[in-house]
Amino acid sequence: xxxxxxxxxxxxxxxxxxxxxxxxxxxxxxxxxxxxxxxxxxxxxxxxxxxxxxxxxxxxxxxxxxxxxxxxxxxxxxxxxxxxxxxxxxxxxxxxxxxxxxxxxxxxxxxxxxxxxxxxxxxxxxxxxxxxxxxxxxxxxxxxxxxxxxxxxxxxxxxxxxxxxxxxxxxxxxx
Numbered sequence: 001x002x003x004x005x006x007x008x009x010x011x012x013x014x015x016x017x018x019x020x021x022x023x024x025x026x027x028x029x030x031x032x033x034x035x036x037x038x039x040x041x042x043x044x045x046x047x048x049x050x051x052x053x054x055x056x057x058x059x060x061x062x063x064x065x066x067x068x069x070x071x072x073x074x075x076x077x078x079x080x081x082x083x084x085x086x087x088x089x090x091x092x093x094x095x096x097x098x099x100x101x102x103x104x105x106x107x108x109x110x111x112x113x114x115x116x117x118x119x120x121x122x123x124x125x126x127x128x129x130x131x132x133x134x135x136x137x138x139x140x141x142x143x144x145x146x147x148x149x150x151x152x153x154x155x156x157x158x159x160x161x162x163x164x165x166x167x168x169x170x171x172x173x174x175x
Contacts, residue, residue, distance in 0.1 A: 001159060002087060002175070003027055003149040007166070010141050015164060017147060027149055030162045037136035037168040038148070041071045043109060045132065046102055046124065051077040052113065053096040055088050055175065056122055064093070066124040068174035071132040072096075080150075081115045095120050129174040133165060141166050148173040 003025050008016040013029040046052060051072045056064040067088060072079060079096060086094040097113035097120070108126040112119060124130075141147070146167040151159040167173050 001151050001153055003147070003151055003159065003161070004173075004175075005147065007141060007143050007145045007147055009143060010138075010164075015141075015147075015149065015161070017149065025159065027151055027159045027161045029164065030160070033138070033161065034163040035136045035138040035141055036076075036133045036163055036165045037140065038070075038131045038165050038171050038173040039134055039168050040171050041069075041130045041132035043124070043126070043130060045071045046099060046109065046111060046130065048099055048101055050099045051079075051097070052099060052111075053080070053094060053175075054113075054122060054124070055086050056093050056095060057089055058091045058093070059123075064095075064120060064122045066122050066128050067092070068128060069124060069130045070175065071130065073132070073134060075135070076133060083115060083118055083120055095122065131171060131174060136166070136168070138164075140168070146172045148175045 005017040005019040015027045053070040054066045083095045086092040097115035100112045100114045102111045108124045148165045149161045151161040
């Protein structure tokens with residue numbers, strides 16, 4: 001489960017997020033959870049050898065069109081690598097992979113990405129949000145910060161997370 005919204009509070013390893021549906025959601029974070037700032041990036045940062053994550057939707061002609069791109073630092077290379085269903089619409093997928101090549105086009109660019117067990121060709125329109133993830137301090141996660149928190153539901157129904165991605169300098173995480 002992915003939690004998206006604004007921080008109500010962070011007390012040690014207990015994060016409360018006011019979710020987009022209007023409810024407050026509590027997430028128990030790992031003691032050593034990662035604080036990752038989401039900052040503005042650009043198409044120029046999507047080049048051969050870069051590890052990216054991109055949510056896509058399948059077009060009528062079966063091609064994949066990106067709806068957002070996250071550029072990962074080398075220290076996070078391989079994070080959640082693969083191509084799998086995502087929750088940004090009924091036909092959305094997430095692909096975390098290495099850019100094998102990038103071809104600039106009239107309205108953006110097309111990239112071929114490779115991951116363990118596969119390869120995908122993805123069209124990235126020029127108007128798609130491109131952000132980068134950078135290591136940050138847990139102290140930077142303040143009330144009101146817009147966050148994206150990947151979590152796992154535990155057998156008791158609680159949510160557990162190992163990372164908090166938060167917008168910095170006015171950036172809203174598009175994930």
